[in-house]
Structure formats: C-alpha cells, structure tokens
Amino acid sequence: MHPDISSVLISEEEIRSRVSQLAREIEALYEGRELMAIGILKGSVPFLADLIRKISLPVSYDFMAVSSYGEATESSGIVRITYDITGDISGKEILIVEDIIDTGRTLSHLKAFLKAKGPASVRIATLLDKPDRRVVPISVDFTGFSIPDEFVVGYGLDYANRYRNLPYVGILKPEVFH
Numbered sequence: 001m002h003p004d005i006s007s008v009l010i011s012e013e014e015i016r017s018r019v020s021q022l023a024r025e026i027e028a029l030y031e032g033r034e035l036m037a038i039g040i041l042k043g044s045v046p047f048l049a050d051l052i053r054k055i056s057l058p059v060s061y062d063f064m065a066v067s068s069y070g071e072a073t074e075s076s077g078i079v080r081i082t083y084d085i086t087g088d089i090s091g092k093e094i095l096i097v098e099d100i101i102d103t104g105r106t107l108s109h110l111k112a113f114l115k116a117k118g119p120a121s122v123r124i125a126t127l128l129d130k131p132d133r134r135v136v137p138i139s140v141d142f143t144g145f146s147i148p149d150e151f152v153v154g155y156g157l158d159y160a161n162r163y164r165n166l167p168y169v170g171i172l173k174p175e176v177f178h
Helices: 012-030 045-054 105-115
Strands: 005-010 035-041 059-067 080-083 093-101 121-129 142-146 169-172
Touching: 012 045, 012 093, 012 121, 012 142, 035 045, 035 105, 045 059, 045 093, 059 105, 093 105, 105 121
Parallel strands: 035 059, 035 093, 093 121, 121 142
Antiparallel strands: 005 169, 059 080
C-alpha cells in the first residue's frame, strides 16, 4: 500500500469483479444496439478502458474534459468544459463514463450539454458514487460502488494529479491534503 494511503477502500479484485458485472448490465440494456461511451478525462480512463473491453456490443468512445475541482479537494461549483467530443452524437446511444459522482453538479451540467446535441439517449456509468455529498439531483444508471464521504484516490482518481496509477481505491491520509 502507498504510504500516503490510510486504508484501501476498494481492492483491485473488487474493482475487476464489479466492472465485469457492470459490463453485463450495460449489455443487457443496450442489447442489439451500438453504444458510444464518453469518458470524462482524466479520472475515468482506467475505468473506461476496463469497462469497454468487457462489453461485447459494438462500442465506440470519445473523451471530454470537464473542470470543477482544479487542484482543490472540494468542487468549486463552476463547471467548465475544457475539451469537447469530436464527432456528431445525434441519434446515438450515449453512456457517460465517470470516475466519481460527488455533488452532482458536473454530471448534471454535462448530461444537459450532451442531450442538447440530439442523441437517442444519455445515461451515466460511474465507478464511485458519494450520495451523501449530493447537492444536485442526478440519476445514475450504472454505479460501481457507493462510498462514504472520504477523500479517495487511485484507479484514475487523483489529488493534485497524483495517485491515479494505484490499482485500488484508497483513502488519502488527511495530512497529505490539509
């Protein structure tokens, strides 16, 4: 375990197992259709890569970058799209793939933004959900794990762009970010 981590919240094996289960749930919903996954940079990359490799349907993917944190541990409440998808999504089945949903502001904004582009549907898959932190109601279609209000890193999640490469989700020691 990394010395800045107080404890492992979700192990590498638990992540691998849950991602496989999510892939089966997604296949059941989208059976017979093509799916376009949109990964939210940078945190969703490991989750997106593992998830789409487990889905047996035709899947294309693109990326968006959305900022509401910067290098802080709390959302600023201001959502900015810093990189948009590159193709036309009208009439397509869209699955937003996110690493974590906290307040709901970012995903609420992003879902409305994408719906305005005319897709057939927009659904959300997240590895982690912190429902206790929600300030904006958001419907999450596929959730890996609901977690307590702890500052977590690993498996794509970061603090100041560090710890993304950890193969598990761990609780960051408070002295690291205070």
